[in-house]
Amino acid sequence: EIVMTQSPATLSVSPGGRATLSCRASQSVSSDIAWYQQKPGQAPRLLIYGASSRATGIPARFSGSGSGTEFTLTISSLQSEDFAVYSCLQYDQWPRTFGQGTKVEIK
Amino acid sequence: QLQLQESGPGLVKPSETLSLTCTVSDGSISSSSYFWGWIRQPPGKGLEWMGNVYHNGNTFYNPSLESRVTISVDTSRKQFSLKVSSVTGADTAVYFCARVAVGNWFDPWGQGALVIVSS
Numbered sequence: 001e002i003v004m005t006q007s008p009a010t011l012s013v014s015p016g017g018r019a020t021l022s023c024r025a026s027q028s029v030s031s032d033i034a035w036y037q038q039k040p041g042q043a044p045r046l047l048i049y050g051a052s053s054r055a056t057g058i059p060a061r062f063s064g065s066g067s068g069t070e071f072t073l074t075i076s077s078l079q080s081e082d083f084a085v086y087s088c089l090q091y092d093q094w095p096r097t098f099g100q101g102t103k104v105e106i107k
Numbered sequence: 108q109l110q111l112q113e114s115g116p117g118l119v120k121p122s123e124t125l126s127l128t129c130t131v132s133d134g135s136i137s138s139s140s141y142f143w144g145w146i147r148q149p150p151g152k153g154l155e156w157m158g159n160v161y162h163n164g165n166t167f168y169n170p171s172l173e174s175r176v177t178i179s180v181d182t183s184r185k186q187f188s189l190k191v192s193s194v195t196g197a198d199t200a201v202y203f204c205a206r207v208a209v210g211n212w213f214d215p216w217g218q219g220a221l222v223i224v225s226s
Contacts, residue, residue: 043216
């Protein structure tokens with residue numbers, strides 16, 4: 001099973017600031033990674049797929065990069081609605097596995 | 108726009124079987140382009156993929172749960188279902204259903220159903 005490790009566990013950022021979230025895979029997953037945003041009591045919302053492609057309706061301030069084992073989600077200018085938990089998913093191999101999440105909180 | 112909705116008991120006794128149903132609306136469950144999946148999230152923890160089902164009934168399960176999990180599909184009702192047998196407190200979680208593009212990511216998701224395992 002591929003283990004997805006996210007860091008940091010919590011990230012404190014000021015509104016308007018930049019957030020950089022990391023996801024590391026225990027073995028190569030090519031570019032088969034997605035990023036999700038989740039707010040309390042809500043379902044995860046797809047942000048990024050294929051490591052760097054934004055899902056429909058996702059603002060351009062969200063960007064993804066990386067391949068192989070190292071991936072990054074960047075939020076360029078945090079808005080109030082962006083404070084949430086972000087999780088990565090690898091869909092390269094079975095079983096599909098998620099990271100434990102990074103909480104982005106207001107500084 | 109495709110929507111999914113989970114339904115089922117919110118409280119299950121230890122050692123019994125947890126059963127949930129996901130109803131698909133505003134879209135086809137029989138498309139050859141998609142699987143249908145279940146994912147769960149214990150309180151305060153990360154997401155765990157449980158398994159997928161294809162419209163023809165083919166299934167893929169997480170090996171860590173395979174001995175206790177059954178996923179089935181009823182295309183006539185536009186529903187797919189999850190059963191988890193012999194539940195314990197560790198099965199307390201929010202259970203999500205989702206659409207899965209073949210081989211790909213989960214999108215969209217249902218709103219989730221909290222299931223508590225307690226006597």
